[in-house]
Amino acid sequence: MKALLLDAWRGARSRSASTFAAVSGLMVAMAACSIVALLAVALAEPDPTIADPERIVLLDMKGNPPGQPSPWFTGSPLSFGTMLKERRVPLDLISRTSANGLDIDIEGRKQSALLLIADSDVVPLLSLTSLRGDLQSTLTRRDAIAITLDLMRKLWGDISPEQAIGRRIDARGGVYTVTAVIPDPDPRTPLGRANPMVGNAWAMVGFDSPANPMSEQELAAIFAINGRVFARLRPESSVDQVAGWMREAFKANPLYAQLPADWKAGREAAYFRGITLAQLPFEGAGNEQRWRLLGTVAAASALLLLMAAFNCMNLQTATLLQRQRETALRRSLGADGPQLVRLWSLEVLISLLLAATGALLIAWWATPAVATWVGLPPEQSVADPLPLRVVLGLAIGVLVLLALTIALPASMALRQPPAPALQGRTASEGPWGRRVRQALLTVQLSGVVLLLSLAGVLTQQQRYLLSLDRGFDTHNRLWLGVMVDPEAIPSMSAFTAALDRHPAIKSWAFSNARPAGDTEGPNELHVSRSQHRQVLRVTTVSPGFFSTYGMTLLAGTPTLGTGEAHVAIDEKAARLLGFSNPQSAIGELIRGGGGFLQEGSDVRRVVAVVKSVKLESARDPALPQAFLLSDKPQWDVTVHGNDLTTLRQTLDDLWKAHGPRLLYDIQSVDDQLASVYEQEQQLTTMLTAVALLSVGVAMLGAYALIADTVRRRRTELVLRRLHGADDVAIIRQLGLEFVPPLLVAAVIGLPLATWLGGRYLAGFVDRVDMGVGLVMPLAIAGAATLFVTTLATLRHVRQALAIQPIEALQP
């Protein structure tokens, strides 16, 4: 064994340059795959503090009113918890949870926290622990509250949990006594997720607590997703039964009869299911999009790995052919097929293991940064220690690659009888080996064309998304948002007066949504005098909103009404409400204030019409907009100035000096816009990175092919020179090797890229022009592939041109 190892090591070392090139390509590809795998493992992981997540179910519902089916919510009406308990289904510890906000008054300021309202059974169910005090009994007491370590510190600074017990908290509904201090939640907890401004500042109370703002009616509702219900499956029951139990409870509820008849006639008004906590990381709109992103990058990385594996295969074929004499000698000395295969496998294995080790190191080093960048919480460890699953996966990958790399060349080498090689005749591999090499390069070049094209398409679309004219301006605007109960926003008059006075601020406005960032908002049915019925998206804004966001006023002026509600609508809304032109809408009354389906009774006077604006993301069509005018303070303040740096400083200073003491955050409106397309940006960046790596890998492939060509065809080139071939003729000869791979790569890669790129673009309502967004990236990708192939072959082409005919005389 030792002799075999030494033999193999010597073999691998003697071809160090080419081995190194192939191994580094493979290492990079393996690293990319490992990083994706590590991210996948981290994303798939349920909250590790919860015991037995496969047996704990979450009730899930999906609304299905006619014409507007919703996605799965990974949540349900809380009433299902009560109903399933009453119906005695085989579930234990059924517990409802609901998240809310809580503003705590402390020392003249407000501390915002996430308020988790939960049944006490959730404590044993989700293995919740406390650092001090008893959480379960806290949830049964009306005057008690549990707080996290983080909230404790934000309230009282550096005290111990021991000292926090018994302290009082003044918030909605009264004064509460801290009876438990719990650890900060795991980022993967199924209980909820707080706004980054709140972070881990959580509080917990039971449903009977006066801090719970939900009414009896809300708790009993059967068609409002207002929380999550968890339960443990009894040993004899399975998760698939949950849907049936929920459906039966839903239909047996008296409220079901009150649902509109057309929701129920011959159809289901809603769908139900149970999902286990182990399954939860894969469910929900956000998770699904994340997995789609990861899936795309995984596919690209797998392609990269395949391309890199081809380089190894290529190298191995060339090497074994070069070593015909050595092989023949070993065979004449009595080595049999299996022994030779073992030697070659070991040589390859050394390279593969080197690559795998390097890949793991890269992954271990780079994954935490990548994980943070894709939005995983930094405190979640993704690569330290490396999960066994990933290491095992890589090991299996190495074995598969080994088989793939060695099978073809070894069978070719073993088929050669040893005698001719020993007589000094080295058989060429024939046209066959060359075809294989060309085919491998073809796949590599196809990969490059495909990945480069897609990266180009995504980049173009991304640029388009960020520069898209949505009817308002985002540059040189800052947003200041506060964390507070929207029902209880304190006065901000001192602050707004300071804004009015300050010369750096050109204009400012309140709004209850961020036009660049909030792509979804409340919709209300509106009815005009001409009985046109139209759902409008409604945003409440102050009159300065339109000038602050640079919107174009087409008619009227946004003014506040006295004794009547004033509204500004956009051109699209005006048209859909039956007004022939913007001017004719001015002064008209429209009725709204109901819901999405029900008519309301609030009468609103249209005082202004603005050019159509799009607040929705580019994935969705633009909704007609209504802006309710109000001078009441709102969550969101936007300011417009000339220079972002001074503007940020000014805003911060003014808020600190004149604003109420609330948690707040300042962001540029451009950043808000970018955050809407963050996932797309991440996909674009990752795909571009993989595409660039694939260029490197394919260049190695092209390099190998030309090196092999020049070596193999040296005699021929010498003879061509001897018979008068000029440089052009030599270059043409070498170029001919690359024409088929390049052509076939274009034929495979470009249509595939067109199809995939088209599919990606089809996911958007607003998409970049086909010429700029699809044709141009494809053309550039094709040209770039040609260019890098040329670049990779340059050295050997020059070598071939330097071949002198006199070589023919040298034996």
Next chain:
Amino acid sequence: MIELTQVTKRYRTGQVETTALDRIDLQIEAGEYVAITGPSGCGKSTLLGLLGLLDVPTSGSYRLQGEEVAARSSRELAAIRRGRISFVFQSFNLVDEMTVHDNVQLALRYGELSGKAQRQRVAEVLERLGLSHRADHHPSQLSGGQQQRVAIARAIASRPALLLADEPTGNLDSAHGQEVMRLLRELNDEGTTLVMVTHSAEHAALASRGVRLLDGRVLVDTYADQL
């Protein structure tokens, strides 16, 4: 036809300078059959390379058919060489990946002949060398003697005025060697000027003139009829 005056060829590898040819004077008339002999390393192949315009002398003059060619660029040399000078080598220098036919045609690829004319010419020479039935074989499927005959076919396909052979029988057994020598004799009889390097005194004796080199210098230059 050939006139070498004071031709010197030096090679420099690193610090070492080798004088492969040292002030050689040599004239060869059209139609001659010259055998070059000498111990290994005396400069035979170097001389052949110079004669065949594969290399240029370090100093001295080389007039080929009255034209000075000593200081030409490799491109010009290739143009002069094309169709006029051919080679036969000890190691055959056949291209494994190409058929016998294509190997021979290679010599015509960069000349003036049309594709059809090329194929016709190849057929002619293969016929002449008795290789017609091997046209579609690959060199590795032939015996050494057959391979050398293919090389000769390639060398004469362009109907060169000057044929240079570097130990054409070096890798062949005596029977096959004899056959090759007979072929060369025939070609010379038809008017091709022949310069052949050989180690075999027996084969050298078949030439009409013998040039013996030693350490890059001409030691003896004798004509067969003087013997």
